Amino acid sequence: MTxxxxxxxxxxxxxxxxxxxxxxxxxxxxxxAAARLADRLDLIQRNFDLCLDxxxxxxxxxxxxxxxxxxGHIIRTDPAEQFAIASRQYGxxxxxxxxxxxxxxxxxxxxxxxxxxxxxxxxPGLMVQARQxxxxxxxxxx
Numbered sequence: 001m002t003x004x005x006x007x008x009x010x011x012x013x014x015x016x017x018x019x020x021x022x023x024x025x026x027x028x029x030x031x032x033a034a035a036r037l038a039d040r041l042d043l044i045q046r047n048f049d050l051c052l053d054x055x056x057x058x059x060x061x062x063x064x065x066x067x068x069x070x071x072g073h074i075i076r077t078d079p080a081e082q083f084a085i086a087s088r089q090y091g092x093x094x095x096x097x098x099x100x101x102x103x104x105x106x107x108x109x110x111x112x113x114x115x116x117x118x119x120x121x122x123x124p125g126l127m128v129q130a131r132q133x134x135x136x137x138x139x140x141x142x
Contacts (some may be wrong), residue, residue: 042070
């Protein structure tokens with residue numbers, strides 16, 4: 001059985017490209033969600049050397065995570081090139097569709113996603129991919 005196509009990924013990319021230039025004007029929900037995710041991470045008593053941020057937008061999540069001092073390096077992904085460029089101050093940005101995580105298994109200590117996974121056609125499939133990317137005792141936080 002094939003996964004039904006619910007979202008036009010090319011159209012999502014176009015919309016995100018267009019939104020990137022004025023994202024700060026309307027990112028209050030992303031800020032609130034990022035702050036809550038950082039609060040949850042703050043409860044965990046360990047550091048994460050290499051992390052993946054799926055659907056990073058402009059790197060706003062990293063603004064909140066950096067204050068914790070628990071994150072070493074992070075790779076940010078987004079379907080829009082403009083967002084990858086806008087957030088490069090937080091580390092390397094990779095452009096690809098949200099539903100594909102083309103990385104080596106067991107290569108990340110944590111995988112984060114903040115206000116992005118609702119655009120994925122096959123959410124259970126993406127969760128399987130994310131789990132495979134995590135090292136033993138890795139963290140998936142959404």
